[in-house]
Amino acid sequence: MSHEVFRHRLQPFPNGVFPADLGAVVQRTVLNGSQPARVVIHDGDGYWLVGDGISDPNEPGACVVACIAHVADADPAVATLATLPAGQIAERDDPGAPWRIAKHEYSDE
Numbered sequence: 001m002s003h004e005v006f007r008h009r010l011q012p013f014p015n016g017v018f019p020a021d022l023g024a025v026v027q028r029t030v031l032n033g034s035q036p037a038r039v040v041i042h043d044g045d046g047y048w049l050v051g052d053g054i055s056d057p058n059e060p061g062a063c064v065v066a067c068i069a070h071v072a073d074a075d076p077a078v079a080t081l082a083t084l085p086a087g088q089i090a091e092r093d094d095p096g097a098p099w100r101i102a103k104h105e106y107s108d109e
Helices: 068-074 076-083
Strands: 023-027 039-042 048-051 063-067 088-091 100-103
Touching (some): 023 068
Antiparallel strands (some): 039 048, 039 088
């Protein structure tokens, strides 16, 4: 079922939970469950991105816009990042590993 998604929602999110209609750019490998989320970015412009951390998200068709709440429902560790401030990146090696939070900047490549 499809519905409208939004790029931005006023933060902090109520109860520290991702809004059901908050969109993110998500790698298909994460969305289909073939790879776990290893990278979550809340960029300086307020956009959310979720990747598997191993395959190239820039390949044609590698990413789609989806509700980040769907990712968080499938992986409760992602749900804990709903309070991640803009301009930050969370990375982990594998599911169960702790998130490492750092400042996020896009490379000039």
